[in-house]
Amino acid sequence: MGTLIVDRVGKTYPGNKTGEQTVALDGVSFTVADNEFCALLGHSGCGKTTLLNLIAGFEQPGSGSITLDGVPVRRPGRERAVVFQDYALFPWLTVEGNIRFGLETQGRIAAGERQRIVDEHIRLVGLAGFERHLPHQLSGGMRQRVAIARALATDPQVLLLDEPFAALDAQNRLLMQDELARIWASETKTMLLVTHSIEEAIRLADRIVVLSRRPGRVRENIVVDLPRPRHEDSAGFIALRRHIRNLLNDEPADQLAVEAASVFPLA
Structure with a gap:
């Protein structure tokens, strides 16, 4: 199971010498159902990564609560794995070694079973034949596949992704979006x-939580009821993109909301 509940979460950071504080998040609430793909979308600095760090257990909220299947999140745990934007691979370990690392730290899996899991996840992310390669011998997209495989190999309940494709060029970003959708389905x-790309959120997510500018608040919680695979030239995709762009730009959304409501439901 992997039902995540964020309930009225707030986070404030101490200020500079003047004592002025920074309110990063203010009363953020939403639920991600078991096996659901949710995207956190908003401008840079709106608190998306802060919220992800709270869910990962790297930091604690100043107010509110975060629970996973009813258990409060208070620290990092193996039930929540994180994929970072900069890959965070060990440069001295091979593809195989990087994926095996998390399994070895658990210390409860026999060597033969560890190798089976590593082999399975190398195939899952399409890196068969690159097992002995070091990170510097791989493209950016391939390195991110290693990072995803390493996270999934430990069998977490929730996979947290912090703008994992931001450093890739446009073509590879689209390719990796398709790969992530395939992996999620599997x-x-x-x-x-976490993403700042409207198109990426629509292509991948079942639910899009749109955050306001700082302090981050839930501007809208959108259920994406579009068939997969999703095409950017479809009427539903275009209507939803317009609606979200309107939200992010703080423009009047009345007419677009009426148009979009006929294509997708809002939660």
Whole structure:
């Protein structure tokens, strides 16, 4: 199971010498159902990564609560794995070694079973034949596949992705979006993606939580009821993109909301 509940979460950071504080998040609430793909979308500095760090257990909220299947999140745990924007691979370990690392730290899996899991996840992310390569011998997209495989190999309940494709060129970003959609369908994991790309959120997510500018508040919680695979030239995709762009630009959304409501439901 992997039902994530964020309930009225707030986060404030101490200020500079003048004592002025920075309110990063203010009363953020939403639920990500088991096996659901959710995207956190908003401008830079709106608190998306802060919220992801709170869910990962790297930091604690100043107010509110975060629970996973009813258990409060208070620290990092193996039930929540994180994929970072900069890959965070060990440069001295091979593809195989990087994926095996998390399994070895658990210390409860026999060597033969560890190798089976590593082999399975190398195939899952399409890196068969690159097992002995070091990170510097791989493209950016391939390195991110290693990072995803390493996270999934430990069998977390929730996979947290912090703008994992931001450093890739446009072509590779589209390719990796398709790969992530394929992996999610195969693994049926709860996934939470931080992104500033409207198109990426629509292509991948079942639910899009749109955050306001700082302090981050839930501007809208959108259920994406579009068939997969999703095409950017479809009427539903275009209507939803317009609606979200309107939200992010703080423009009047009345007419667009009426248009979009006929294509997708809002939660």
